[in-house]
Amino acid sequence: MTAAIAVTGLTKRFGGRAVVDSIDLSVEEGRIMGFLGPNGSGKTTTIRMLCGLLRVDAGEGTCLGLDIRRDAAAIKRQAGYMTQRFSLYEDMTVAENLDFAARVHGVPDRKARVAEAVERMGLAARRNQLAGHLSGGWKQRLALAASILHKPRLLLLDEPTAGVDPQARRDFWDRIHGFAAEGMTVLVSTHYMDEAERCHAIAYIAYGRLLAHGTVEEVVAGSGLAAAAVRGGGPGLIERVKALPAVETATAFGAVIHVAGGGGAALAADLSAFCAAEGVDWEPEEPTLEDAFIHLMAGSRDNMAEGAA
Amino acid sequence: MNRCFSCARLFAMISKEFVQIRRDPPTFGMMVGIPLIQLLLFGFAINSDPKHLPTAVRDADAGPVGRAVIAAMQASQYFRVSLIPDGEAAVEDAFAHGDAQFVVTVPADFSRRVLRGEHPALLVEADATDPAATANALSALDRLAAAAAARELAGPFAGLKQGEAPFEMRVHRRYNPEGETTFNIVPGLMGVVLTMTMVIMTCLAVTRERERGTMETLLAMPLSPFEVMLGKILPYVAIGYLQVVFIMAAAKLIFAVPMMGSLTLLSAVTVVFISANLAVGYTFSTVAANQLQAVQMGFFFFLPSIMLSGFMFPFRGMPEWAQVIGEALPLTHFLRIVRGILLKGSGWEAIAPDLAAIAAFLFVAGFIAVRRYRMTLD
Known part of the structure; x- marks a missing residue:
């Protein structure tokens, strides 16, 4: 072609x-x-x-x-x-x-x-x-x-x-x-x-x-991200999820928190320990295109801010 | 805090307005510039008592009385005298080209006949297309001629000073014998209306595309800049032409303005003049960021046009610098042509220099417009 x-x-x-x-x-x-x-x-x-x-x-x-x-x-x-x-x-x-x-x-x-x-x-x-x-x-x-x-x-x-x-x-x-x-x-x-x-x-x-x-x-594959869904838990949980070192983004979809972050085993390891302590469930998910974009954007420098009045 | 009026809300509104005024320098410039221009034009350029009017003298006599009268005219400041050769052709030429506002003819044997007490006539022909430009000079003429002759008639001729004047001043107001100001203003109005409407119309036509965002579609289409420009200008040539027909009909039917010359010639000239104004508008539109600025720029062009062209005030009454600016404006030349064709019956040859000036203006404005028009959005 x-x-x-x-x-x-x-x-x-x-x-x-x-x-x-x-x-x-x-x-x-x-x-x-x-x-x-x-x-x-x-x-x-x-x-x-x-x-x-x-x-x-x-x-x-x-x-x-x-x-x-x-x-x-x-x-x-x-x-x-x-x-x-x-x-x-x-x-x-x-x-x-x-x-x-x-x-x-x-x-x-x-x-x-x-x-x-x-x-x-x-x-x-x-x-x-x-x-x-x-x-x-x-x-x-x-x-x-x-x-x-x-x-x-x-x-x-x-x-x-x-x-x-x-x-x-x-x-x-x-x-x-x-x-x-x-x-x-x-x-x-x-x-x-x-x-x-x-x-x-x-x-x-x-x-x-x-x-x-x-x-x-x-x-999506190129971003090297892993993702997971965290279920259950009360208010304030999302802030504590975000604080985990391997987590890049955590987004609430109703009662489910969609988490994306460091690839390989890092995210799974962090979440296992965290969810056990909090008494909530989690399961791995496929990372989405949106996860990949937000990851890419966070990694790039905002050249527009330079020199702006 | 009051429900209908709060100072805090009012000040919020006022400071918002100031922020916006500051972001729009052209509008601010207009607010400062317009009064300044008006002050300069009204204060210095405009003079309703024009002096130093070009006066051609045919002195067939070359005697002392004629010379004394001519010297007195020169000294009065109203007339700037230059000698022209004898003959009707030279007189017609001087008027047709607008080189002379007055032609003074001193007939042969004038001095001798004055001394003999025959009361000969001195002929003063005035180009009265603009009655305002000649009125003061003509009224000064009577007094000064008599005074000059009186000085000359000394010694044995002193007796001639008694009783009636030693010679007659015969004044011919040519082209507009009754001194009707409408004959001057109505044809001029045609040029003024065209200048005002044509510049602003094209100016708006292009800035409107930019302001509404349609310029982007237009540029993405396979149109050449020349096509866009012509396409924007030609409809307004037609509209301008309609205006001309309308004003001419009114001039003829309502104001009974004489139409001595060729209307075909006038039509042809008008197209050039309309195009020149449209090119100015188009050039402005390539500079103006929005429709308001476009209108403001049009006004900046219109103001000197109407004041310095000879429409409102006699052209020859203005100081040199104002005349130089006036000469650069197409309206100045168009007024001369319209008045020439309608009132004097001028032909092609007589209007050629003014037409050339308008054509030169059109060329320069068109060149700038095409150069400034961008094929891209940057």
């Missing part, structure tokens, strides 16, 4: 500070790549560099076989980009927005394609509504419809499901998988773990650096 995105050393500096610091990324054609990381980690900046919206300060690579530095205009013609914040015209109707996008992209047989997109996205009943009057979920559908009108080979989605209800999110992901099945490559940034788990591969960046890259299983 060929790579739809292949970049190395991608760097962007704002005011001398590297917001994206030497990132290597490759996404195979027809794959869905989940792009994760805390707020302000450089996800949006990376996506904007990939589609030519920001100049690249260092690094090189290709998108759809085109040089990201030289061929930004050609990349724009073959890529679809859905911005984090709704950025279509709120004072235009659904149909007018789609028609504008189709005309700018020079979509052949425009009327039919717009009608088809309206139908496919279930926007038919709202085609004459002003985009500004749509609710979050419908705005998101409209934005997606506009970004795929010209049948792009690469779809860049920047937190497309932020603030969207679970049903709409599920529908959205079904569509994304449909596009991938047709051969479209998708790079999607998200904060949701369930969405990350629906991706073929994920990349995790924090503070501008790529910390992990691979399938969900690979990223």
Whole structure:
């Protein structure tokens, strides 16, 4: 398989500070790549560099076989980009927005394609509504419809499901998988773990650096974490669990405390002694993707805090 | 603490406003800058009693009385005299190009006929398109001419000083014989309205995209900067043109402004002028961070345009530095062209220098606009 995105050393500096610091990324054609990381980690900046919206300060690579530095205009013609914040015209109707996008992209047989997109996205009943009057979920559908009108080979989605209800999110992901099945490559940034788990591969960046890259299983295994569930016990137990040397995180899920921490036997040893003393039960669990991310984030340095006023 | 009014809450609100004002230097600059500009313009640049008006003299006589009158005109400070060759063509030329506000014709044998007591006439032609610019100078003319002649008529001719004036001052107000100020203001208003609306409209059109976040979508689309700029400007050319048609119709039907020249020529010039203003607006929009700043910048451009262009106050009444600024503004040149075409019936050749100035302005503004427009978000 060929790579739809292949970049190395991608760097962007704002005011001398590297917001994206030497990132290597490759996404195979027809794959869905989940792009994760805390707020302000450089996800949006990376996506904007990939589609030519920001100049690249260092690094090189290709998108759809085109040089990201030289061929930004050609990349724009073959890529679809859905911005984090709704950025279509709120004072235009659904149909007018789609028609504008189709005309700018020079979509052949425009009327039919717009009608088809309206139908496919279930926007038919709202085609004459002003985009500004749509609710979050419908705005998101409209934005997606506009970004795929010209049948792009690469779809860049920047937190497309932020603030969207679970049903709409599920529908959205079904569509994304449909596009991938047709051969479209998708790079999607998200904060949701369930969405990350629906991706073929994920990349995790924090503070501008790529910390992990691979399938969900690979990223979890790569973190070297162990996890466990602690049951029973009264109030204050979670604080005492957190104080254990091998425990990195302890999170309450109702009556169960999910614990993650040092790999190998360290966590088990600590918990055995602790639970015996407290008179509570524990059992080992599979570490989750979230455990892995929090572990990665804790291990990286916050370069954003430097020089901040 | 009162339920409807609390000082603590009020101070919270006040200090929040100050924090926001501090974060928006352009608005603050505007609050300081506008009064400063107004003070400077009204205090120093504007003068409703213009002096040193360019006056061309055809002296076919070259005798002592004519010279005395001309010297007196020069000394009055109202007239800046220069000699031009004799002949109708030279006079027409001086008026058409706006080189002369007055042309004084001293007929042949003028001095001799004065001495003979024949009461000859001295012809003073005034470009009265802007009645305000010539009124004071004309009223000064009568007094000073009589006084000058009186000094000249000494000795054996002293008797001529008695009774009626030794010669007649015949004043022709050309282009606007009744001295109607509306004839001057209504065509000028066209330029003012276009400057005001066109600059602000384009300025808003682009900053609105940025402020609402739609710029990101626009940039991600395969549009070239030139396409974006033209696409933003052309609709407003059409709107500006509608305004022109509307004002022209009103000028004709309501104010009965004479239309001496070619309306086709005026239309063509208007398109260039509209484009120049749109290019200014577009340039501002590449600098302004939001729509408020865009409007403020438009206002900064509009203020000197309206004050220094010769629309509100006679151009020739302003000091040199203000005239230099005025010459750099497209409205100044457009006013000359509109008044020239409508009132004087100027043709292509007469307006060419002013049109060239507007075109140069358009070129420079357009160049800056394209250079400043960013294809990327950084």
